[in-house]
Amino acid sequence: MKVLGESVYAQLTEYITGSQNSFYRLAYSYLGNREAALDAVQNSVCKALENYQSIRNPEFLKTWFYRVLANECIAYRKKYQRDLPLEEKLVQKDFYYQKEFEAGLNLYEKVNRLPDKFKTIIILHYYEDMTLKEISEITNVNLNTVKTRLYAGIKKLQKAMKGEELL
Incomplete structure (x- = not known):
């Protein structure tokens, strides 16, 4: 059982490092602010690494992480909605x-x-x-x-x- 957990952790870290741009893109589309998006991705990564044991099936790692990220973006926006400045288009x-x-x-x-x-x-x-x-x-x-x-x-x-x- 412990070996499975280590395997899932390794798969998760590999997936996270290989998909950072996609995560940022999704977070930015939710939040519309660079710093907020980076914060949301960082918080999602931390939560995922802390809770990787809850992954029941490694096949669903991608969907599991995207759920964590989407929920984090929604929570971030609810918490800081008034404080999120819109970035000016350069x-x-x-x-x-x-x-x-x-x-x-x-x-x-x-x-x-x-x-x-x-x-x-x-x-x-x-x-x-x-x-x-x-x-x-x-x-x-x-x-x-x-x-x-x-x-x-x-x-x-x-x-x-x-x-x-x-x-």
């Missing part, structure tokens, strides 16, 4: 511009304005390339509910992109 006047970039940035801004229950699913599915089953495990929500929220979130985004509805 845009150079002579940067390369294509009209398509504007649409992508606009969509990302609209995704970030969605309620958490839609935003989490859309970010994990489209930005982190996770399956709906993995998202169900991460969010601890029924698979059919994940599907419903994904499609409802997409509809909200479509309306928002057409200017029909404010999120």
Whole structure:
């Protein structure tokens, strides 16, 4: 039993060191602030390393950690929501511009304005390339509910992109 625990710990540390950019990207999409995102990732890593014994099946290490990270981001935002400054966009006047970039940035801004229950699913599915089953495990929500929220979130985004509805 002890050998299994050491194996899980080794797998967890390897996974954490190899996926830091993905973790930061997810945390930043939740929090919109560099320092807050780094804090949330750091807190998630600490919690994961302290509680690795609760991993029942090493196959689900990824979903387990993403659940820890998503919960940490939500908790961080609830705790410090008023104190999180929005980062100013640093845009150079002579940067390369294509009209398509504007649409992508606009969509990302609209995704970030969605309620958490839609935003989490859309970010994990489209930005982190996770399956709906993995998202169900991460969010601890029924698979059919994940599907419903994904499609409802997409509809909200479509309306928002057409200017029909404010999120």
